Amino acid sequence: MRFLISLLLGITLYAQPRRIVSTSPSITETLFALGAGDRVVGISSYCHFPSEATTRPRIGSYLRPNAEVIARLQPDLVILQRLPNNVSASLGQLGVAVAEVDTGDLSKNLETIRQIGRAAGVDAAAEKLAGRIRADLDAIRRAHAAKLKRTVFFIVGRTPGRLEGIVAVGSGSYLNELIEVAGGKNVLADGTIPYPKIALETVVRLRPDVIIDMGEMADTTGVTEERKRSVERLWTSRSEIRSRVYAVASDIYVVPGPRMVDAAREIARMLHLYPPR
Numbered sequence: 001m002r003f004l005i006s007l008l009l010g011i012t013l014y015a016q017p018r019r020i021v022s023t024s025p026s027i028t029e030t031l032f033a034l035g036a037g038d039r040v041v042g043i044s045s046y047c048h049f050p051s052e053a054t055t056r057p058r059i060g061s062y063l064r065p066n067a068e069v070i071a072r073l074q075p076d077l078v079i080l081q082r083l084p085n086n087v088s089a090s091l092g093q094l095g096v097a098v099a100e101v102d103t104g105d106l107s108k109n110l111e112t113i114r115q116i117g118r119a120a121g122v123d124a125a126a127e128k129l130a131g132r133i134r135a136d137l138d139a140i141r142r143a144h145a146a147k148l149k150r151t152v153f154f155i156v157g158r159t160p161g162r163l164e165g166i167v168a169v170g171s172g173s174y175l176n177e178l179i180e181v182a183g184g185k186n187v188l189a190d191g192t193i194p195y196p197k198i199a200l201e202t203v204v205r206l207r208p209d210v211i212i213d214m215g216e217m218a219d220t221t222g223v224t225e226e227r228k229r230s231v232e233r234l235w236t237s238r239s240e241i242r243s244r245v246y247a248v249a250s251d252i253y254v255v256p257g258p259r260m261v262d263a264a265r266e267i268a269r270m271l272h273l274y275p276p277r
Contacts, residue, residue: 144183
């Protein structure tokens with residue numbers, strides 16, 4: 001049954017749009033997980049997964065998607081990450097249908113999956129996917145509930161080669177929740193900022209059992225094992241740091257989509273496979 005769904009800006013389109021453009025990795029991964037990957041005709045320059053998606057034309061960066069390039073792909077629908085730019089308005093002026101979505105904590109990210117499903121006309125698949133993610137995360141939580149809760153310091157930004165300019169996971173972020181799901185405790189969970197800047201002296205004072213660092217590996221492609229080891233040595237060379245350190249470079253930690261379950265499993269492995277140093 002063909003029926004109309006209303007999107008932002010008063011634009012309407014038929015359900016099951018045939019040509020969809022995604023402007024962020026989480027949107028792309030969600031569309032493919034929902035079985036709508038064959039209808040994706042454009043992706044952002046940061047989209048790496050699944051491999052099938054990488055054959056699609058690139059429409060610009062996550063922060064600055066190119067409205068003209070998008071329009072040339074003649075999409076029925078563009079799903080945008082809501083950001084402080086004018087891309088949505090520019091596409092509206094070009095007559096392109098737009099749906100905007102947000103990311104945030106875990107519940108928000110699951111609702112975003114449902115919103116993407118509704119926009120793409122695959123509501124039932126989206127509800128099933130969101131339910132499966134929640135069930136898998138609950139299972140991980142139960143599996144580690146009785147274990148000793150390791151304290152965790154998770155770094156998402158840092159000056160390359162130096163223990164400066166550190167940006168870490170705080171409260172209100174989905175990674176904070178995934179640490180808790182994995183049976184850990186974020187040392188910054190009591191703060192008020194999702195991704196605060198932290199001085200090295202604060203790390204020393206907090207004495208986390210585990211440091212997870214992907215701070216200088218925002219581009220997760222092509223990161224060698226030697227580079228990861230060099231990051232770990234950067235920390236362990238400091239006598240005042242007694243934490244077990246893991247350098248990671250994977251989109252699973254920074255793309256709030258279907259692979260959040262993989263991130264929780266990997267965090268659990270790092271927390272419970274080895275005791276702290």
